[in-house]
Amino acid sequence: MESLVAAQKEVLVRVMESLSVKESQARTLLIHYQWNVDNLFAVYIDRGKDSLFKSAGLSVFDHPSLSKSRKKMACDICMEDDLPSQAMTGMECGHSFCNDCWKEHFTIKINEGQSKRIACMAHKCNAICDVDVVRTLVCAELAEKFDRFLVESYVDDNKLVKWCPSTPHCGNAIRKVRDDGGEVECSCGHQFCFNCLGESHSPCSCLMWKLWTKKCEDESESVTWLTIHTRMCPKCSKPVHKTVGCNLVTCICGQYFCWLCGGATGSAHTWTSISGHDCGRYKEDKVRQTERAKRDSDRYAHYLHQYKSHTDSSKQEDELRKIVREKAALVTLKTKDSAFKTMDWAINGADLLFRSRKILSKSYPFAFYMFGEELFKDEMSDEDREIKKNLFENQQQQLTGNIETLSKILNVSFDEYSSDELKKMRGETRDIGLVVNKVCKLMYECIENDLLGTTQDGINHSISPYRSEGIEKAVEFLC
Template sequence: MDDYASSDDDYNYSDDQDSVGDVFANDDLDFPLVSSKGSTTQVITKESLLAAQREDLRRVMDMLSVREQHARTLLIYHRWDVDRLFGVYVEKGKAFLFAEAGVSVDECRDSSSLAYDSVMCEICMDDVPIEEATRMDCGHCFCNSCWTEHFFVKINEGQSKRIRCMAHKCNSICDEAVVRTLLSRKYPDMAEKYERFLLESYIEDNKRVKWCPSTPHCGNAIRVEEDDLCEVECSCGEQFCFNCLEEAHSPCSCLMWELWVKKCRDESETVNWITVHTKPCPKCHKPVEKNGGCNLVSCICGQAFCWLCGGATGREHTWSSIAGHSCGRYKEQEKTAERAKRDLYRYMHYHNRYKAHTDSFKLESKLKEAIQGKISISEEKNSTTVTDYSWVNNGLSRLFRSRRVLSYSYAFAFYMFGDELFKEEMSEDQREIKQNLFEDQQQQLEGNVERLSKVLEEPFETFKDKKVMEIRMQILNLSTLIDNLCKTMYECIENDLLGSLNHGIHSIAPYKSRGIEKASELQVSWSNKANNTGVTAEVERPEESGCSSRKRARKEGLGGGFFDLNLPAEFLDRN
């Protein structure tokens, strides 16, 4: 079953309704009609929620020749996993698939009671005129007011996605069109709620789709195509790990990150403040607070020292000579030190470095503004040799990206080489070898990140062209180098460290050179706004669903309004 072909039909059909020229003249359509397939993650907004589920619904409808409501019931039952649903279909057959999910397709039409004018409703035990009673697909017939109360109670109980028939032991799911129609007569608010629950089932019950964790909530959800182990940026700007919904934390695994966050929170505030915000100057011993981006700090007494290890240093220490910069290496305390104390020192060592890079990252974010200023000054010089300054921004992005990797790599190392998670995994010797390997790579990365940070802070707007070109080359080279170092470090983590674990699986989101993927907007290729809240199941208005209503739907948005879930599919079926 080729789902792309079927969705193409959609678009062709809608194009037929419009004049072709109209489509292209429409300034709303400055994006391709087909949702972009290049990206592996997509933002689903309130507006595109309907379109997002259409493809899955259509696949099921086409495959099994069922109506949309039945396709939805099946999909909700199988948590929107189309492949699993088809698997059950192939293995156990259609009858089983339907019965299991509670879909009855016109099997037990019993026309005997239709001969009478009235039926006895077994719920309220009253005789009601036949037109005030409704027979569900499963064949059970009750009066409309009882059905309505049943729906009301079930939706209040939070069971709106699977409202079962009222008959005892009947597993059949109520026809959503009937629910909609009957509810909207007496409880329009509830009908609206029901509608929303059905729509949002696509997010709530789907492992490929999750709500963006932003607070206040942006209203968006993110859909990933293949691997749910990835980091993603929502269109609202929130970056998060799709797997655990916490902030993006690669190369830490989700479990490591959870433990790390908890540990950082639990350590006493005072210790944190002292160890994190200040470093004593190695010469005058005054606590020094860092206020600039790079990790080479100068005290007011004139002494330069490394912010990472607090050691006095020449200006060579932090960025120029990688070989000399060995403070990222963890030195084991003396054997006599008490274990608890050692653990604390160990934690502080990693936490200080983690925090240092996180803080640098925050300070460097300020750098972004400064750099924009420098770029505009440079551009005004109208230099003939240097016209394009995109390399500055690229370098800056590289810096931000690698800073994050670097800071999380310390939390990673804390757990990777500690006893908490992997004590049983490797012998002391193995651990030492692995730790050395990793720390070598980490240090190389660290040294180059600092160098890049420093180069980026150069006042290049005041330099001559030749010097600017030199800086440009430096930034380009460093960026490439850092990118490669990140890749190598990830390879080491994935293959040599996490890959060789015997117990437990720690997977991390893969390294992406271009940074955390921005989820692309899922384009609304077909949204339809029903005219009012009194939507009935039988609505079919092919003429109205052309371009004009589509434009209107998009312009008005769909907030507070009603999706008519049935409409497009129903009339597509007839074509």
């Protein structure tokens, strides 16, 4: 918490000195502008101090303090009209009420979690109360709670600072260095998307990833399978699975019905027709719907299989990173060759393998939605969609092949290698690493320019940029 307080204080001082305002005023301004100092100063320069203060609920002019010469005063909240001036408190907006009413007002707001912007009690007055006055009038326990809320507002209202969503929670609030809404890594090792706080999912957009995870978790996929492969008996309504080619099926309840349309029939039939039964147009529509559902299910199964396969591989390669580090440490300890006193090339290669495999696994949910009809149905013609799909699949194949090659190079007992064998492995690791990095970069350029960049809705599907050095390490505040 101390580091959060220090970071918050640094920003407060900057605003206080630049605008010549009190700390409570600077805090109210920063909370209103979500701790974005640049935006705050831009409004100040463009519109002036009066407009800046008014937008944040601050009084532009200092109203005179309560006259202590007046012996008795009235509170318009509790209607007490025989109060000493010491029992009254006025805010910068000019409204004054008794301390007991203020205290009750502040207590309610703090307990409701509205500490950041407690407004004046006066009717239609939106002025924000001075935080120093709030601290003075509430009890010590509430004052501590109030201050904690104010400190946490630096995280809750700041688009560049967020709590790490790790489970269990590591207790870190982290600040993003780049304002690009990309992916970050906390000092606890947890990597996540700074926009949606989900796991790192590039090259999927946040919406794609949200839809994909919901689809994977949704039990309706089993319902889809039943829709495709079974029919409901028209008599007992139980699902029936057809195991032979004839379209006349019999339920265990004894009811005969047509597999094509689901209508009840008698038992007499030939290979081409069922006696006294004609499916008609409705059944043809049902067949088309069934075929469409089966095609969609098969398509989903393909992308899901690829996604899961590469996700499983990425978990194994995360373990490989640890193994490579251990082997690299052994090599540096026992080698007499000065060229291998550092094994960064092996460690970097394992890290690249892990990162690129994760990218490859997430590229399949991206392709599922990019070339499907759920998000971009009207954005591409069928011909254009097929061309772009083939282009992207070629890049996926290139990336897959090079990743497998890098994995094969690193999955060896190189801690037992001779110097010559290590030199050969180092060259191969660096060479294939350059290729993997290049293919990843080209895939992202394709997504940003040739795929999402050509759609009208692409602006709503921004993706985290590719970085050859890996996911950005965030600045953390230990709490």
